[in-house]
Amino acid sequence: MKALRIVGERQVVVREKADPRPGPNDVIVQMKASAICGSDLHPYRHPRPADLEGDLIPGHEPSGVIAEVGRDVRGWAVGDRVVVYFRRTCGQCLYCRTGHRNVCVNRRSSYGVGADGSDAEYMQVEAPSLMRLPDDMSFVDGAVIACQAGTAYYPLSRLEASGRDVLIVSGLGPVGLLATTFATAMGARVVGIDPSAPRRDLAAKVGAAYVLDPSAGSIVDQLHARYPDGADKLIETSGSNAAHAVIGDLLKPLGRAAIVGLGSSEFKMPLMRLVHRQITLFGTSIYPDTQMDEIWEFVRRHRISLSSVITNYFPLEQGPEAFRMADTATTGKVCFRFE
Ligand SMILES: [Zn+2]
Ligand SMILES: [Zn+2]
The missing domain is CATH 3.90.180.10 (Medium-chain alcohol dehydrogenases, catalytic domain)
Structure with missing residues (x-):
């Protein structure tokens, strides 16, 4: 072969x-x-x-x-x-x-x-x-769900993403794009962040309310121009240390963030932000196979x-x-x- x-x-x-x-x-x-x-x-x-x-x-x-x-x-x-x-x-x-x-x-x-x-x-x-x-899903759908769609869906379910949230997707590679698609279908207002213009365009196409370019000035100021109080939830897929550093500034007090990206070996954000704003952070790695039926049904129901x-x-x-x-x-x- x-x-x-x-x-x-x-x-x-x-x-x-x-x-x-x-x-x-x-x-x-x-x-x-x-x-x-x-x-x-x-x-x-x-x-x-x-x-x-x-x-x-x-x-x-x-x-x-x-x-x-x-x-x-x-x-x-x-x-x-x-x-x-x-x-x-x-x-x-x-x-x-x-x-x-x-x-x-x-x-x-x-x-x-x-x-x-x-x-x-x-x-x-x-x-x-x-x-x-499932018979109504293509082999390509299968390949997408095998790793990245599951990796995107599972943390959103742990974050309980909903129509009450402004939710940041940090990094708009395939996992970030899938997270944008799912979170939008869950009702959240998604703000996507990525330095690549083609990736920002893709995110806007799959439902992001706003897309922001971190190389175009302070990302915190850019977010606050749209949402002065900050975001409720965040999913970090880029693995970039610069993205980690601003999580506590992008989120509202009591905000929650899921860390998916493994692009760098360390995670660093200012401790003052974490503690004073009482931010909740959790790491997340692929998905449990017991969630597959739910994911397929979600994809079907929302025609994703x-x-x-x-x-x-x-x-x-x-x-x-x-x-x-x-x-x-x-x-x-x-x-x-x-x-
Ligand atoms: Zn993979
Ligand atoms: Zn085991």
Whole structure:
């Protein structure tokens, strides 16, 4: 089969690899859509190829059909449409057993990081990692929800975003755009912040009430010109230290913020703001698979087009071009489509 390999120093190659075979508890998924994530760009930009795991197939946003079923697998059949929960969890710990699989304490890395991922024609998947793709949703919808739509929806549900809120989306990459779409459908007035003009335009298109450019002067002044009291809630997706520093100034007293972005290794904001304004902050990482039914129903009810966050499609053979495009950080999402 054809599969990609990231070699670092901004290079990806298309190579041939043996078709995977299912173990007794695995299935083989024939890939239909696999999207590129911001986190795929970290190894892509890695300066020392020798440090990267040699033969691994990247990709953790898999959507496809089951092509083969292992001997001991129950409940899944050839032809089933599936999305893969990419974090490889234990199924046994307290968190796995209580619907918080995204914080499994025994996780064995992820597909595309510690095991072969989805940028290939076929992928070997442990049966407990499978989630059903509803018949009325496309494979591209599946790829979008597999990582980024879930990552955007879950913190908004924890923030209880509603029509009572002015809600800031800090960073308008794919997760920020999806957060803008969802929060708008939840009724919030969304203010999007990003230095990229094309990304601000995309956010305005999917419902942001205002979009602000942090490179055009004080972002706090820009917000206060529209909302003098500040915002009620905030979701931070950029990972930028400059964005962290102003959270306490953008929010009203008692405001709440969800931190999603991992672009920098430290989080710093002035302690005075945090304490005196009694701001609540929480970190958030992907989503629990128990929330999938709710997300699909929300998407259906609000007629949300998940695939509209994708601006560029490529066949797998054009892997190098696709990664080059994603690396510019000026597009929406980039997605591989098969056939
Ligand atoms: Zn992802
Ligand atoms: Zn676990």
